[in-house]
Amino acid sequence: MALTGLDIFKLLPKTNCGECGVPTCLAFAMALAAGKTSLEACPHVSEEAKETLGAAAAPPIRLVTLGTEADDHRIEIGDEQVLFRHDKTFYHPCAVAVEVRDDLSDADLQARLDKINGLVFERVGLEYKIDLVAVTNASGDAARFAAAAKKVADSTKFALMLVSEDSGALREALEAVAARRPVLAWATEANYEEVVALAKEKGCPVVIKGDGLDATAGLADKVSKMDHKDLILDTGARETAEVLADLVHMRRLAIKKRFRPLGYPTIAFTTEEDPQAEMMQAATYVAKYASMIVIRAVERPEVLSLLTWRQNVYTDPQKPIQVQSKVYEVGEPGRDAPVYITTNFSLTYYTVEGEVAASKIPSYIIPVDTDGTSVLTAWAAGKFTGESIAETMKNLDIESKVDHREVVIPGFVAVLSGKLQEASGWKVLVGPREAAGIPAFAKEKFGK
Amino acid sequence: MAVEVIKERYSSKVGEVVLGATKAEGGTRSHTVTVGGDSTLPFLHFEGEVPNRPVIAMEVQDRIPDWNPVVKKPFEDVIGDVAAWAEKCVKEYGADLIYLKLASADPELGDASPEQCAETLKKVLEAVEVPLIVVGSGNDEKDNEVMPQVAEAGAGENLLLGVAKQDNYKTLTAACMVHKHSIIAQSPIDINIAKQLNILINEMNLPLDRIVIDPSVGALGYGIEYTYSIMERMRLGALTGDTMLSMPIICTVGHEAGRAKEANAGADEFPGWGDLAERAVMWEAMTAAGFVQAGGHIFVLRHPRSVELTRRAIDQLMKK
Numbered sequence: 001m002a003l004t005g006l007d008i009f010k011l012l013p014k015t016n017c018g019e020c021g022v023p024t025c026l027a028f029a030m031a032l033a034a035g036k037t038s039l040e041a042c043p044h045v046s047e048e049a050k051e052t053l054g055a056a057a058a059p060p061i062r063l064v065t066l067g068t069e070a071d072d073h074r075i076e077i078g079d080e081q082v083l084f085r086h087d088k089t090f091y092h093p094c095a096v097a098v099e100v101r102d103d104l105s106d107a108d109l110q111a112r113l114d115k116i117n118g119l120v121f122e123r124v125g126l127e128y129k130i131d132l133v134a135v136t137n138a139s140g141d142a143a144r145f146a147a148a149a150k151k152v153a154d155s156t157k158f159a160l161m162l163v164s165e166d167s168g169a170l171r172e173a174l175e176a177v178a179a180r181r182p183v184l185a186w187a188t189e190a191n192y193e194e195v196v197a198l199a200k201e202k203g204c205p206v207v208i209k210g211d212g213l214d215a216t217a218g219l220a221d222k223v224s225k226m227d228h229k230d231l232i233l234d235t236g237a238r239e240t241a242e243v244l245a246d247l248v249h250m251r252r253l254a255i256k257k258r259f260r261p262l263g264y265p266t267i268a269f270t271t272e273e274d275p276q277a278e279m280m281q282a283a284t285y286v287a288k289y290a291s292m293i294v295i296r297a298v299e300r301p302e303v304l305s306l307l308t309w310r311q312n313v314y315t316d317p318q319k320p321i322q323v324q325s326k327v328y329e330v331g332e333p334g335r336d337a338p339v340y341i342t343t344n345f346s347l348t349y350y351t352v353e354g355e356v357a358a359s360k361i362p363s364y365i366i367p368v369d370t371d372g373t374s375v376l377t378a379w380a381a382g383k384f385t386g387e388s389i390a391e392t393m394k395n396l397d398i399e400s401k402v403d404h405r406e407v408v409i410p411g412f413v414a415v416l417s418g419k420l421q422e423a424s425g426w427k428v429l430v431g432p433r434e435a436a437g438i439p440a441f442a443k444e445k446f447g448k
Numbered sequence: 449m450a451v452e453v454i455k456e457r458y459s460s461k462v463g464e465v466v467l468g469a470t471k472a473e474g475g476t477r478s479h480t481v482t483v484g485g486d487s488t489l490p491f492l493h494f495e496g497e498v499p500n501r502p503v504i505a506m507e508v509q510d511r512i513p514d515w516n517p518v519v520k521k522p523f524e525d526v527i528g529d530v531a532a533w534a535e536k537c538v539k540e541y542g543a544d545l546i547y548l549k550l551a552s553a554d555p556e557l558g559d560a561s562p563e564q565c566a567e568t569l570k571k572v573l574e575a576v577e578v579p580l581i582v583v584g585s586g587n588d589e590k591d592n593e594v595m596p597q598v599a600e601a602g603a604g605e606n607l608l609l610g611v612a613k614q615d616n617y618k619t620l621t622a623a624c625m626v627h628k629h630s631i632i633a634q635s636p637i638d639i640n641i642a643k644q645l646n647i648l649i650n651e652m653n654l655p656l657d658r659i660v661i662d663p664s665v666g667a668l669g670y671g672i673e674y675t676y677s678i679m680e681r682m683r684l685g686a687l688t689g690d691t692m693l694s695m696p697i698i699c700t701v702g703h704e705a706g707r708a709k710e711a712n713a714g715a716d717e718f719p720g721w722g723d724l725a726e727r728a729v730m731w732e733a734m735t736a737a738g739f740v741q742a743g744g745h746i747f748v749l750r751h752p753r754s755v756e757l758t759r760r761a762i763d764q765l766m767k768k
Contacts, residue, residue: 084677084681085673085676085677086681120720121720121721122720123669123710124669213451214449214450214451215449217449218449221449239767240761240764240765241491241493241764241767244492245493245494248489249451249453249454252453253453256454257454259451261449261451262451276726276729276730276753276757277757277761279733279737280734280737280757280758280760280761283734283737283738283761284765287676287738287741299722300720300723301721301722302726302730304710304721304730305668305727305730305731305734306734308668309668309734309737311669312668312669312672312673312676312738313676313738317673347666347670347674350709351670351671353709354670354707354708358707440556
């Protein structure tokens with residue numbers, strides 16, 4: 001919980017010396033609470049006050065970075081501020097780790113790595129990919145674990161994670177791949193002193209696993225006193241409803257109470273054997289607060305669906321995703337292909353694109369830059385006008401791509417027809433109001 | 449370290465709606481299905497009750513639909529006979545409800561008469577014993593002719609009829625009043641219109657416990673997050689006493705997911721996306737998974753495998 005001005009006042013020297021530039025300590029405390037000044041301005045503040053106030057200013061959930069700069073991509077987890085995405089947004093997408101067991105044969109391990117390395121997808125103009133490869137010590141053998149870790153490190157650009165409860169095995173594997181700064185799992189009540197020392201020595205994030213919420217908080221508290229703060233929390237729960245409850249508890253306590261022992265990113269492990277059922281289980285964790293998940297599925301459609309879900313949940317509700325304003329081709333449009341106009345709000349564009357594709361008539365689509373607003377919103381805001389559409393058509397030189405001079409506009413902005421015709425010299429066809437009407441419309445107007 | 453968890457205390461809960469009627473109640477269903485009643489956010493058993501598990505309605509149509517072949521395949525032996533199709537959904541795939549879409553009423557798709565539609569309903573009622581959801585073709589004008597006769601033909605069955613929209617709700621509401629059915633109130637991903645429509649329907653004297661909200665779901669990758677957040681806000685509204693947002697929610701997942709490119713484009717077109725048969729199933733199932741977490745109560749699905757996956761996900765979340 002953020003400190004109030006009065007809470008802060010109690011920690012100040014109360015001398016009213018004025019050296020901070022504010023006449024009284026109380027006024028300074030108020031300014032601090034409002035974030036208008038910083039504690040450094042007070043030359044007489046005690047060390048104790050600095051520590052207390054510094055901690056209060058820290059984010060409710062610590063930001064933890066995974067991997068190294070040399071990895072495929074930068075991963076940051078934690079540092080969330082709200083319980084519901086509609087309250088603001090979720091900031092750091094749940095990192096997805098895919099498991100590789102160290103008891104696989106060399107050939108199987110390589111085959112699995114090849115699949116994992118391929119878990120990169122192109123969709124709606126974005127690249128979706130997994131984030132880490134988690135090597136698990138299924139064999140129980142330290143040398144084998146280290147060899148597998150080495151092999152994985154050599155064969156993937158994704159960040160690494162090492163999973164074992166055996167601190168000796170973790171040490172051996174970490175020696176082999178320390179340069180990759182793997183996430184270490186798990187530090188438990190039994191081994192935390194060794195595992196955390198190891199993590200600290202190599203600067204690795206470490207997963208704390210307790211037996212339940214209370215034990216996890218206790219363990220995290222002890223570990224933070226060892227001066228290692230890059231922690232990730234695992235309450236040990238594995239049943240879906242239990243994991244959900246624990247993830248909710250941790251997020252609520254961190255955000256609403258600033259409860260420090262649980263103010264770290266969280267991790268969930270799936271248990272469903274069937275890859276499709278596993279993705280359904282993972283969907284709950286992605287939606288409800290896991291900062292990281294470990295999955296086993298490597299099947300492309302399954303993983304694509306999960307990564308799409310993650311993308312959707314972490315979309316900023318305040319900033320609509322936009323597509324670039326350019327001429328898009330659906331199918332292989334010829335010189336007689338229809339030309340559709342829409343806006344560059346991603347959802348609008350892809351809905352139109354889907355329906356144009358469903359019409360099975362190769363076409364061009366031109367999304368006009370409306371700052372990512374939908375057709376009606378853009379029109380109401382004056383961002384979607386006859387002039388702006390004509391200008392976009394001209395700038396993108398659609399004239400050179402087709403022989404005809406007919407353009408289709410959304411039915412909701414039929415009112416723009418006259419202006420557009422005037423400004424562009426093209427004949428304007430008023431399309432359906434809803435994109436769903438496009439196939440029938442296209443069949444009637446352009447079908448042969 | 450003893451951690452004191454935060455349990456929210458809510459002043460209210462989601463309303464319950466009963467679907468179907470048994471013989472004793474004037475219908476012919478073997479049992480009724482109750483949805484809603486939650487007194488917490490989805491599946492947080494530590495702070496409230498989830499008295500009725502979310503249910504699955506399988507969609508059938510009175511004409512062979514223009515669905516992806518992957519989704520039609522499991523039904524190829526029955527797809528031309530809506531009663532047999534419905535029966536298969538219940539007997540083989542364990543559908544909790546049947547969602548009958550009278551697609552052929554559409555003037556473009558057969559223009560079936562109101563009498564024919566009423567006959568279709570009777571056939572389906574005979575073929576299955578679970579409660580029914582019945583919706584029109586989507587052509588407002590025609591549906592306003594068809595649905596009153598369908599409502600009459602199903603009198604006593606306590607059907608869930610749809611869909612009422614802000615600019616077309618009176619005819620259907622009146623039919624539900626007269627023949628004692630419940631209604632689906634659809635709003636275009638807009639919480640204020642959802643509320644407004646519930647008020648309008650309620651003003652015609654249809655009680656709140658006979659309204660189900662259709663928030664218009666987006667598919668995975670196609671705006672699912674908009675509906676997801678609207679549903680979260682609706683649930684919070686219901687729990688904090690906003691009675692006009694406290695109805696159970698129906699999610700027409702199969703219809704929306706079935707339109708997504710990912711559920712239709714072959715691996716030849718998008719080799720990176722993997723096998724279409726699996727992808728089409730996953731798209732429907734994952735869309736459902738998102739809305740299960742957002743607080744949906746009735747999931748309208750098409751493919752038996754996504755039905756199975758959604759049911760299993762709900763099973764896991766219902767474990768206390």
